[in-house]
Amino acid sequence: MDSASSDRRTERTPLGRSAENGLKIVITGGFGVGKTTLVRAVSDIRPLNTEEIMTRAGEGVDDISAVRDKTSTTVAFDFGRITLNERTVLYLFGAPGQERFWFLWERLFIGTLGAVVLVDTRRLADSWYAIDRLEQHGTPFIVARNRFEGPAHTLEQVREALDLPGHVPLVDCDARSRSSCKAVLLTLVKYLYGIAAAQQNPEATP
């Protein structure tokens, strides 16, 4: 765990009194791909860390008798926050995309606007599972390639390796850069907007 939570009590920044609508975007991908870095880059607050209970079988729980039976464990995740306007606040969740966590995310992230799958081209296979599940679940997502050491591949090669359909946006990013992460989020939300507008008015061209 990083130090983000150590002195957060003094740093807690409350929302304005008129805040009434919380929205969610998920940042997922393999271990060490830059999820927390991205959340930190754009968040109004320092990322916070929290946890949820998961049974050993890999499912989220409603029934905390599993806690007492010690058949459960906890999964940590981090999140940041962006105040969009007086009424609306966006939460960004950094979530590991591995298979054993996925049951939990599916439950935690019901109602999420969409997802960003971060990939590291040196370890592309780490993102396959998250992409499969998002597709299966029907959660709209984009893919952002985090440039760790200068891209050794073109985005077209990445698209091919991930077997990404042509309509899914694929962009480059530097998770440490606020402007780069902002561009990633804008890409996602514009993409969502295009889908939503087409659903509402199938005749209109975006």
Place this chain on the structure above:
Amino acid sequence: MIRPGRDDDPDRLYTLTGGRSRVGSHSFDLVTLVVSEAEPTAGMQSEHARILRMCRNPTAVVEIAAELRLPVTIVKILLGDLLATGRVSARHPSTLATPDVSPPDPRLLEQVLVGLRKL
């Protein structure tokens, strides 16, 4: 990412929730914003009192969990108690009304775009 929790000694968690093990039907989302409707009173369970102090301004369930260092499920149970006795109110996310509509209303997404551009 799997690690032994912070304060989550299993027996303590069980005690905190009074042995009740299920989250009620009035389910809170991670980003439901909770607002206090009452001040803490003497003799109140300390976690309940802390929640009431935190939520003088709207506070998301996930932020309460991070602040109390408790798993989200446990916090939802504590919030259920406070909601049932009218000590807090809950502002649920608009997307929760139609969780199967993905993505949601373009007008909402427009607001998100405007907000993000200001970053």
